Amino acid sequence: MEREPLEALVLERMRATLAHAGVNPAWRRRLGDARPEDLKRVDDWQRLPLLTKSELRDSYPFGLACGQRPYARVHMSSGTTGNPILNPYTARDVAQWAEVMARCYVAAGVTRDDVIQITPSFGLFTGGFGFHYGAERLGAMVIPAGAGRTSLQLKLMRDLRATVVTAIATYPLRLIEVAHEERFDLGSLALRVGIFGSEMWSDDLRGRIERALGIRTFDIIGMTETGGPGLGIDCAARAGIHVWQDHYHAEIVDPATGAVLPDGVEGELVVSTLTREGLPLIRYRTHDLTRVVSRARCACGRTALRIDRLRGRTDDMVIVKGVNFYPRQIETIVLRQPGVGHEYQVVLDSDAGGDRVTVVVETEPGCDPGVGARIRREVHDALALSPEVRLCPIGTIERPQGKAVRVVDRRAR
Numbered sequence: 001m002e003r004e005p006l007e008a009l010v011l012e013r014m015r016a017t018l019a020h021a022g023v024n025p026a027w028r029r030r031l032g033d034a035r036p037e038d039l040k041r042v043d044d045w046q047r048l049p050l051l052t053k054s055e056l057r058d059s060y061p062f063g064l065a066c067g068q069r070p071y072a073r074v075h076m077s078s079g080t081t082g083n084p085i086l087n088p089y090t091a092r093d094v095a096q097w098a099e100v101m102a103r104c105y106v107a108a109g110v111t112r113d114d115v116i117q118i119t120p121s122f123g124l125f126t127g128g129f130g131f132h133y134g135a136e137r138l139g140a141m142v143i144p145a146g147a148g149r150t151s152l153q154l155k156l157m158r159d160l161r162a163t164v165v166t167a168i169a170t171y172p173l174r175l176i177e178v179a180h181e182e183r184f185d186l187g188s189l190a191l192r193v194g195i196f197g198s199e200m201w202s203d204d205l206r207g208r209i210e211r212a213l214g215i216r217t218f219d220i221i222g223m224t225e226t227g228g229p230g231l232g233i234d235c236a237a238r239a240g241i242h243v244w245q246d247h248y249h250a251e252i253v254d255p256a257t258g259a260v261l262p263d264g265v266e267g268e269l270v271v272s273t274l275t276r277e278g279l280p281l282i283r284y285r286t287h288d289l290t291r292v293v294s295r296a297r298c299a300c301g302r303t304a305l306r307i308d309r310l311r312g313r314t315d316d317m318v319i320v321k322g323v324n325f326y327p328r329q330i331e332t333i334v335l336r337q338p339g340v341g342h343e344y345q346v347v348l349d350s351d352a353g354g355d356r357v358t359v360v361v362e363t364e365p366g367c368d369p370g371v372g373a374r375i376r377r378e379v380h381d382a383l384a385l386s387p388e389v390r391l392c393p394i395g396t397i398e399r400p401q402g403k404a405v406r407v408v409d410r411r412a413r
């Protein structure tokens with residue numbers, strides 16, 4: 001779609017979303033006297049209040065839900081404290097999800113001739129079902145493997161000639177590791193595309209996965225609150241993540257003040273849904289850090305807004321001795337070293353001397369023992385921190401079932 005009609009469509013759908021949410025008294029209280037007809041331009045949206053994660057939690061189970069009941073489905077975020085965040089889907093929401101997920105597959109070059117193995121879990125977590133609906137919509141064959149059972153995953157992948165694998169971003173590392181342990185020949189796979197998301201993964205990690213599996217990877221974004229994966233994906237041009245603007249409105253705000261930032265400046269991603277019924281979102285603070293890369297047409301031909309790959313989350317920023325950093329900055333340094341594995345952990349302790357940082361990395365047999373000093377020096381150059389670096393054999397760091405644990409904070413509160 002050309003930019004101009006796209007903007008007009010966005011404005012029309014903003015008005016419809018405001019009207020739809022306004023039916024629920026809880027939304028009306030939040031939005032005050034904002035009326036759909038007051039939205040004259042897309043930028044008028046910035047006058048509406050921001051919605052926080054805690055407000056969504058406090059509205060458990062259906063306080064901010066809208067749309068025709070009974071709902072068709074509910075999904076839930078894996079929150080660590082307090083109430084979970086529920087997202088109720090109407091039948092139209094499920095169809096919308098299939099549509100945006102199918103688009104993501106197409107952007108990744110996937111067609112109906114592909115065989116798609118889905119490795120995220122099918123359940124309250126949105127991953128499995130989202131990839132499933134998109135694949136059905138596309139008409140491709142699905143292997144709904146779900147989470148875990150890595151040996152079986154490899155066997156099915158090989159024997160059923162899977163060409164596409166979808167996963168949370170660190171799961172491919174598990175596939176590679178188990179293949180190595182079991183002397184499984186990764187060269188026997190027919191994989192060509194990987195679609196990964198739900199966790200931060202650096203460009204260096206991406207490179208390692210692509211080389212080991214012989215695939216091209218694509219970074220998909222989205223979360224339970226926005227209706228699962230499918231908010232956007234990067235394309236073959238690898239020039240930013242396209243956000244499907246006819247369904248989602250993205251803004252970047254200053255995490256401290258909430259003010260909208262100019263294009264190119266990094267800040268917190270704020271998402272509004274434009275077509276969701278069960279849980280419309282108006283200016284939802286995601287805690288994800290990124291920036292607008294471009295609003296111009298991409299080399300791939302798409303006109304949808306491009307944002308940068310997610311750089312971290314406002315809530316996983318680590319502060320040690322007045323220095324702020326994100327685990328990903330350490331990851332970039334660690335993965336650059338030859339002979340070092342892909343698992344690492346940043347451990348924070350405190351004692352009488354103050355906070356201490358230890359970077360635990362796994363090394364292959366025969367790895368240069370000088371690598372620890374090198375990592376320490378590079379972390380110091382990049383972040384002005386001098387961590388201890390502990391080297392240990394591959395397999396020492398615990399592999400969790402779900403998302404990777406990169407920071408272990410043992411400091412006294």
Ligand SMILES: [Zn+2]
Pocket residue numbers: 234235236237238239242298299300301302
């Ligand atoms: Zn593109």
